[in-house]
Amino acid sequence: MTKKMAIIATKGTLDMAYPPFILGSTAAALGYDVQIFFTFYGLQLLKKDLSDVKISPLANPAMPMPVPMPVFVQMLPGMESMATMMMKDKLKKKGVASLEELRSMCLEADVKFVACQMTVDLFEFDKSDFIEGIEFGGAATFMEFAGETDICLFV
Amino acid sequence: MEFQKELDARGLNCPLPILKTKKSLADMNPGQVLKVVSTDCGSVKDMQAFAKQTGNELLEQSESNGEYVFFMKKK
Known part of the structure; x- marks a missing residue:
């Protein structure tokens, strides 16, 4: 029988x-x-334009930096874009x-993407901003698949 | 070793060598051999794991000058 894996993606930062x-692709x-x-923030990963997916050095002490950077410098405008x-x-x-x-390799390999309908409503996202070929669903939709998986991860 | 197709995965990092190996195998016939050249040291364990899980046979693997060469026989 085919093995199954389910992942919940809740974060919208580059890392x-x-x-x-x-x-998913592997x-x-x-x-x-x-x-x-x-x-939640994971929905950003389904947008056609991924340029809003960034990384911040702020409150991210484990991020390797080329030069040590005090927190008050990390707060300056433009630091997030520069780090990204x-x-x-x-x-x-x-x-x-x-x-x-990687996302298109997932889609090519028939990885199914489900967008949380509640979050779409909550943040008033425009569905036309999302890539084609995704589904919209809720917790019960996830459980239906997750309940039969061999691997189930929360990211 | 004889092979029917070669994949140059030099410079690529995890998981690309595996994903590209999978893609290369897709349009080959069962029994044909794919040669993969990688510079990712992590691909050594990953190719073994790929073979074990997909049933494709890893016939041979070797390393020289930071390049890893694999021969994978399609299931």
Whole structure:
């Protein structure tokens, strides 16, 4: 019988966007039937335009920095964009796939993306901002699939 | 070793060598051999795990000058 994996993606930052897409695409490549449920900030990962997905050095003491940076400097305008740019540059240099690339590999491999309808209503998201081919559902929709999985993760 | 197709995964990092291996195998026939060249040291364990879980056979693997070479026989 086909193995199954379910993931709940709740975060919308660049670093936390990677695990669901890496594990989703890899599990699909290994023959798993995969479903990812995107809720709260995780919904940002389903937008056509992923440029809002950023990383912040603020309140992120584990983030390796090229030079030590005091917290009050991390708060300055533009620091988030700069950190994001540097991180993306590093990812590219190290041969790590972009989020867009991993996401399309998930879709190609028939990973099912479910967007949390409640969050869409809560944040008043426009459904036309999301990529094609996703479904909208709630907790019960997730449980229906998750209840039969071999691996179930919360990110 | 004889092979029917080669995948250059040099410079790619996890999980791309695995995803591209899977894609390369997709349009090959059962019994054909795919050669994969990677520079990702993590791909050594990952290719073994891929083979174990998908039933494709990892015929041979070797390393020289930071390059990892795999021969994968399609199931």
